[in-house]
Amino acid sequence: MPAPNLARPIVQLKRVETFSAAHRLHSTELSDEENLQIFGKCNNPNSHGHNYTWEAVLKGPVDPRTGMVYNLADLKKEMAVVLEMVDHKNLDKDVAYFRDNNIISTTENLAVFLYTELKNRMRSPELLYEVTVRETDKNIFTFSGSFS
Numbered sequence: 001m002p003a004p005n006l007a008r009p010i011v012q013l014k015r016v017e018t019f020s021a022a023h024r025l026h027s028t029e030l031s032d033e034e035n036l037q038i039f040g041k042c043n044n045p046n047s048h049g050h051n052y053t054w055e056a057v058l059k060g061p062v063d064p065r066t067g068m069v070y071n072l073a074d075l076k077k078e079m080a081v082v083l084e085m086v087d088h089k090n091l092d093k094d095v096a097y098f099r100d101n102n103i104i105s106t107t108e109n110l111a112v113f114l115y116t117e118l119k120n121r122m123r124s125p126e127l128l129y130e131v132t133v134r135e136t137d138k139n140i141f142t143f144s145g146s147f148s
């Protein structure tokens, strides 16, 4: 017998991963003095590291056939591919997105990178709602796919 045609509840789900990476905040468009003035200790030429937390939030209707918005087993595999790109890496030297495009490895830009790379790998990319990256317990950044 077919399922009754009920309205589908919209639910958010979140998966949390952690990774470690090194980086240096430095702009090739600024002088050494300007870099030091803007980025301070984070401009240390020998880099520094963080234990990052990465949260991916999906939002969508619960599929009555599966009872799920999105299968976490799929999300886990998709996030793992992206994690491989950053975990135990130097973001400025090992990650082509930052290295080849001279993108400063702020956590704002890291959140954009993780959002884009995950979305590109998702079975239903339209369900990705937002990505949050915690650089430290106090510094937290969220990207929802908006551009000015």
Ligand SMILES: Nc1nc2c(c(=O)[nH]1)N=C([C@H](O)[C@H](O)COP(=O)(O)OP(=O)(O)OP(=O)(O)O)CN2
Pocket (backbone or CB within 6 Å): 025, 042, 048, 105, 106, 107, 108, 135, 136, 137, 138, 139
């Ligand atoms: N807008 C941004 N500002 C800063 C970023 C960033 O990504 N976006 N990043 C940094 C540095 O990476 C730095 O490592 C931050 O670490 P730290 O100052 O140690 O972190 P806390 O604020 O948590 O440290 P406390 O001194 O304990 O408050 C800087 N700015």
Ligand SMILES: [Zn+2]
Pocket (backbone or CB within 6 Å): 023, 042, 048, 049, 050
């Ligand atoms: Zn840092």
